[in-house]
C-alpha cells in the first residue's frame with residue numbers, strides 16, 4: 766500500500782469511506798461542498814457551528830477549492846476516527 770496521508774487506514778476502511786463519500790456527495794460532482802460537509806458532520810455526530818465548519822474547511826481544503834475532494838475527505842475522516850477513538 767502506498768504511503769499517503771491516509772496510510773493508517775486499511776483498504777477496507779478506504780472502500781467504506783469511498784461509499785460514505787459518494788453518499789454525502791449528493792450531486793455526484795466528486796466533491797463535498799460546505800453544505801454537504803455540514804450534513805456529513807451532523808450524521809456522524811459532530812455538531813459544529815458555522816465557524817467550526819469554516820475552520821475545518823480552511824484546514825482540510827488543502828487546494829483551496831472551497832470543497833472537500835476524496836483525498837481531503839480521507840484526511841478529515843482520519844481525524845474524526847481518531848477523535849472518536851480517543852474520546853472513548
Ligand SMILES: [Ca+2]
Nearest residue numbers: 790794796797
Ligand atoms: Ca458534491
